[in-house]
Amino acid sequence: MQILSPEAKAAPLEARGLIKSYRLGSVETRALDGLDLRIEPREFVSVMGPSGSGKSTLLNLLVGLDRPSAGEVLVEGVPLSTLDEDGLTALRRTRVGVVFQAFNLLPGLAAQENVELPLRAAGASRREATERARAMLVAVGLGERLRHRPDELSGGQAQRVAIARALVIEPAIVVADEPTGSLDSESGTGVLRLLRRLNEEQGVAILMVTHAPAAAAHADRIVTMCDGRVVSEDRPRATPSVAMRGLA
């Protein structure tokens, strides 16, 4: 296993010429077709695109859950192709936080225990894991909900727990997959505000995949994909606060 050694000036996340092909019978399909993408430190980027544009495949590759057919993904300058399975696992445990649309909290565990998960996976002591998870849940506004199980939380609260779980490892970047997709507009707004605040206060870079233009407008930059390529990049005219008013 290789140890990840972040370079101070390296981008938290970079994709270079990513190609991902699948063979279905005799037909070869390219889900990603030479995609380039660079996320700068402290940057908040939204990725949009229609279904089948390759967003999910990109997500798989960026968090090291799949290997590209060609091209390279670099996390803080470290090419993922140089990492073995353990290295990739360590990457998700230490440098990349993931937030899903469906929250994906373990139903049998309380909010605090869910946030402790990645710390426990990294071998942290129970005491350290508990302290850090509590602090992170307080930071996302759930200090009163530490012992609540997922089915005792609202959708917005559950997603906050998921965000806390992604951030508790102090990652270089958080990759969020449709984080507001399962929420009503009010809760969605709350989650986007939280992500923005954490991005600004903690300096963590965020890559968010979304279908909603209003949610995407929260980002510093919007990348649009089609047929496995980046087809446009925009910087929203509206400030985040304006966008949030639009969402509400």
Add this chain to the structure above:
Amino acid sequence: MKALRAALWLIEDVALPYHRRHVARAALTLLGVAIGCAIVVAVELLNRSVVGSFRETVETIAGSADLQVTNPGAGVPEVLLEAIPEIPGITSAAGLLQATLPTPRGELTIFGVDVFGDQVVRARQFPPEAVTIPDEFAFTNALDSVALSTALLERWDLAPEAAIEVAAPAGRRVLRVRGTVEPRGPAALYDGAVALLDLPAAQQLLGRVGLLDQIDIVLAEDAEPVVVRAALERVVAGRARVHAPRERATGLDGMLLNLRTFLSLVSLEAIVVGIFLVHHALATAIAHRRRELAICRAVGFAPRALALAVALEALAFGLVGAVVGCGLGVGLAELALDAVRGAVGAIYARSGAGSLELGVRQVMLALLLGVGTALAAAVAPARSAARVPVLRHLRRDDGDGREGAPRLRAMVVAGAALIGLGTAGFFIEYRSTSALVHLFLMAVPAALLALGFALIVPAALAGFVALLRKLVGERAPITVQLALESLARDPVRRRGPLTPMLVAFALVLLGASMVASLRASILGWVERTLAADLYVVAGPSLPLPSGETFPAALEARVVPIDGVAKVAASRLVYTQLGERTVVLRSLRGRLPFDGLDYPVREALPDAAESFARGEAVLVSDDLAHREGLRAGDTIELATASGPRRFTVGALVVDFTLDVGTITLEEATYRRFWKDDLANVLYVWTESGVAVPAVRRAIEQALEPVAKTSILTAGQFERDVSGALDGALRLTWAIELVALGIALIGVVNFFLVEVSDRRREMGLLRAVAFGPRALGRSLLTEAALLGLLGGLLGVAYGGLVSWLVVSRSARLVSGWSLDFVFPLGLAATTVVVATVAAVLAAGFPVRRASARAVAELVSME
């Protein structure tokens, strides 16, 4: 260390809560491991107990003897007792005769010893202070004198001079109690049902004048055992065997080889059953927890931590199951001990009550098996846990995540190669007396075959579906077409319930085929060779070498009876062929060839004449196979008249006993073995006479002189059939368990399958299908899977059965069995598999069909 810590946490916070929610399934898993371990522990305990108690019995009866001279069954010439004490280094030698006789109150074991003679050997067997004989003169002078154990005297409530009627080989006799023996040493054996007779009286009573069962020898303190033994062997000169008492138990160990191999095979089946149970439970648990595992992987748990957690979970099941299995094993052994000891005693050798003590060896064996079974079963689930496709289970849609197309062709090639390799494995020629070696050389090729079949299952499923599509085309209802579509979509995944089903059904067929082949071969042989009209036997049961006898002279009382055409006495005894204990049977004249029609495998041209002249013997095919004997070879047998060499005239099929049989001409046997007893009289009636009338006449003629039973050929066959069924009952019990496991596997699969496909079901409901149509489609899918599982089970079971019956049975026992495949059961298996799959799928399908569409679509 980090992975271990993470794995322990996973167990504590993920696995344990899961098992708490599914207590019944966890209990079933534990039970699976426990049953597997219990049967192995029970077999081990029974084996140790039977052999151990036999050894203890031999040593108790031997008393202080350093060496023994024996000739099982055939007897040791008493004349040796005169020469043996003269050998330098021997302090004392004493003869002993032993037999168990029926009495109206139960069995009584008779010890015939020189009560007032040599006391060096006797001091440890029946010490003078333990024997009370008020009138020694009367005791020795009256041949009906007996000293009864005080325990039995009290139990049977007998007074001095009381009479005890015994059914002795020489006929009904009345013994008088003229002394007592305290229940110590041999007198404490057999629950105290022991009587002491003076040696000449015992010889008279048992019809063995001039013969002994054993001579016990005590060496001088300064004697060199090796030198004395060599001198003793010179004096005995092949008329018996010289050995230490302990070596006799080793002989029994060898005689019990087939029994042990059979019991071990049963244990192996139990272990396979256990592996399936654990595998099912873990695989189902992993399938249910896929989403949780995916979450763990996504937040940074290493694949090996997940795999380790599954392995540790299995380990816990294995350890707890093994501990429970130890307790269950002792219970099982307790239940079976009397039956097994009775069977071994009836066929091979009687022994005293054995104890069942769970030792470190059995506990270690159970732990090893429990842990091994659980870990073996955990391999695939652990792999599946480590490789869980993360995003597929964490996203609402499957997105772009695609799994590689299954390599059906590669799987078929690998499967065919393994099937070929497994089949070839059954053709390895070897000779071994180790049950473990036999098991290993049967289990490994069978496992390769199972693996091969498992690999071709997806291709078989794909082919099966393609065939059905071709057959039914578009004429089939949409529900059937949907079921076929679903099965065709992912044949690799659908093999889930098929592999355990095919193995479990194959186990059922293997057991049934073994039983059917064994029954057909033995009963066919019995029908062909036992061509007499009536059989006069000494006891109530079938004639066996260790069974009851009567004087061969009874033949003379039967010959003159009206309607009797021909009578032939036959004797069955154990004898030694080298180090092997085998059955020796006497048959008159050309009887094996003319009257009884023994199937001949190989023979010298003049085999029948040589046999009738007493120059040649017939050797059973199984014994010849194990000893590498051919017609024309020469063998040496220890007789009461010294060693005698005989030509092997023919190799014949003979299923008398699995230790192998040598058949010798009757008069020759009587002459060399000096034995006047018989186990059975073959009686042929004149044509046209009423057999029942002849039977009654024989009963009347023999009733006053001997206790006999007269069986017709039909009764004889029914007795053999009954004895076989009794011996094979255990196999059926294990097969039922195997069948149960297969069904549990099917239920588990459909529970997971339906739960996984709720979203798909919701979509189908949303577009067109009503709950009933959807349910019908899923049940059709289940029925087709069950049908294929049954068919594959029949194919695999048929191949393995043929290989085991035609190859392994020959290598283990030497017997050539006629292969009989239970076609009826095979057809039933296919039907049961289909119905079981439908029933198993019924509950989850009904539950899922009843849910609201919106609920199904939103469920993940």
